[in-house]
Amino acid sequence: MKRRSLLQLTGAGALGGLAACSGGGSDTGNVGNAGKDLAPWPTYVPFAGPQPDAPGDDSVGVQPLYLTYPAQLTSAYTEAPGDGSEVTAMVVTYEAPPKPLEQNSFWQEIGKALNVKLNVVVVPDPEYAQKMTTLMAAGGDLPDIVMFTNLNLPRRAEFIQRGCADISDLVAGDAVKQFPGIANIPTYAWKGMGRIGGRIYGVPLERPMPANSMFVNRTRLDEVKAPVDWNHDQYLSAMRDLSSGRRWGTGWYKTLFTGLGGITYHAGTWGAPNIWAVQGGAFTHTAATPQFEQALGVMRELTSAATHYPDSLTASSTDMQNNFYNGTVASLPNGFGALALPNLQKIGNRYTLGLARPYSAQATPWRSLGNFGFATFKKAAPERLKVLLRIVDHLSSPFGTKEYELINYGVEGRHFTKENGVITTTELYKSENSSTLPIRYIGTAPTVLHLPGYPEVAQAAHEWEKAVMPRSIAQPAAGLQSATQSSKGAQLDQILGDGIAAITFGRKPVSSWKETLTQWKAAGGDQLAEEFAKEYQAAS
Structure with a gap:
């Protein structure tokens, strides 16, 4: 696609296109799962991939560690998945728009591998x-894939149920075996996505089990002699020592004050429940603890x-992450998926990236939903949906396959070179990759700890997972539906976010939290708690 076309599609005209999922109406359907015939979760068929340097532990969320790249790769497919048709996917982006198709060799190669004309419509995160x-709320046609x-x-949920394709018959239970990457x-990624009205409407974009984590500039922490395992006083002392001139110890950004994103690390450190606690079938919100x-x-x-x-409440997520990568701030809460090669390349040789451990012995670190989101599909005939x-x-091809290599690193000799178990990316990779062209938000492989050129960061992350994740706790409402959540969830999140921000920035005392x-x-x-309790019982 030409850049002009790409930008036009992300404007108001494109927005109407997605409303085919809403039907243009305002009525709400019954999106709950209680009393419904539940489509079974897709059968989990793990890929027998290369032997890791250190094993993972799915039961607590520790990923397998690969310090070197596999010497032998397998082919996941014998033929391309597409039929030569045009496919349009709409996704979020956290980067600048990709180079146009005619100037983007990575985009061209992905299209060839998929055997489709792939149009990627990007919506900037802000x-x-x-x-x-x-x-x-609009009307119109729907792109083929909407992330x-x-x-x-x-x-x-009503938006998806009313107009997006119900893919249950194609992926539920053993039916999914026709799609080995999916x-x-x-299973935890599917459960975190959840069903709608008992049915499956999307394919989850898997992410590791750690929830929002505190990423740190380990080099600067070492300079102020901050221990890896610290207590509350040592943590605060380190943040003070790191803050001088135009550098700060901690960073937040406005999107983390829309709900509970910015407080995840601290709440988990003190042993607060992961969003909800369930006792005797009743739901109690973590904010009440x-x-x-x-x-x-x-x-x-x-x-x-x-x-x-100082600009934590006005800075965008993109700007704040750049402030972390360039060393302006020394710690930043972010999704665990930020532990990725493109971000490490932004840091370069400035410092070593690390993850903060909890600063309290009573910690119950929070687990994520197991996904970053999910891909839904325009209603179509079964053959088109296939x-x-x-x-x-294909885009979900696992680590250790040739398909994964193309999707994640590009073309050998052009975007990367490979020698003695080490992938080295080229200058071209910085502008042509699966982040700048965010195909990883269409489909993505389950993540492993492999960071080419940064084995010490991968090793440290694995040690962090082994130390922290055995104490972690899941979110009991993950994947559950609620009419109140659907209609008022954003409003309820904003109430909490505004209250957190008011206390954090000194406009109100901590005691005001009871009013919030x-x-x-x-x-x-209260209604949300009742509805989740009912759904939880049905899903058990």
Whole structure:
């Protein structure tokens, strides 16, 4: 696609295109799963890949570690998945727009491998929520594949149920075996995505089990003699020592104050439940626990000590991440998927990337939903849906395959070289990869710990997972549906986010949290708890 066409498709005209999933109406369907005939989760058929240098542990979320690249690769497919047709996918992006197709050799090679004319419509992250909300209220045709992040969009489930393809018959149970890449997606990723009305409407984009984690500049932490295993006082002392001149110890950004994103590390450190706690079948929100208030207190301490980036409430996620990569801030909460080669290349030789361990002995680190979001499909005849699923399947090819190599590193000799078990990317890779052309948000392989050129970072991440994840706890409401969540979830998240921000930045005392909690409950929080309890029982 030409750049002009790409930008036009991300504008208002493209937004109407997605509303085929909404039917253009405002009625809500019954998206719950209680009392429904539940489509079975797709059968998990793990890929028998190369032997890792250190094993993973799926039971607690430790990934397999690969310090070197496999010497022998297998071919996942004998033929291309596409039929030569045109396929349009709409995805979020956290990068600048990709180079146009005619100037982008990576894009061209992906199209050849898939045997389709692949149009990728990118929506910049700062615009994603507004554009997706707008498109769900409009009318028009739908792109073939639409990617949803886990952002809480109003009436998202109804939007999908009404107009997007129900793919249950193609992927539920053993049916998924016709798509080996999709069958290799672990069950936890599907459960985290959830069913809608008992049916399956998307393919999850798998992510590791660690939830939002605190990424740190390990080099600067070593300079101030901050221990790897620290306590509360040592943590605060390190953040103070790191903050001077135009450099800060901690960084947040505005999108992390829309709900619970920015407080995840601190809440888990103090042992707060992962969003919800279930006891005797009843749901209690983490915001109502004393451990959560302890976490709020630490965030207030950090800003009182002037350790935080001063524009935390206005900086975009992209700008704040760049501030972390260039060394302006020394720590930043982010999704675990940020542990990726393109981001390490942004850091370069400035410092060594690390992950912060909890600073309390009572820690219960939070697990993620097991996915970054999911891909949905335009309603179509079964044969067309199979083509689209084969494309997602191909893009989900596992580590150790030739297909994975192309998708993740490009063309050997052009985007990377390979010698003695080490992948070395070229200058061209920086502008042509699966982040700048975000095909990894159409389909993606289950992640492993392999970071070419940065084996020490991968090793340290594996040690972090082994130390932290055995104590981690899952989110009991993961994948559950709720009418209140669908209609008011974004509003409820904003109430909590505004309350967190007010305390964090000193506009209100920590004691004001009880007022925020009362407001949240009255606005629908109590109803949310009741609905999740009902769904939880049905899914058990």
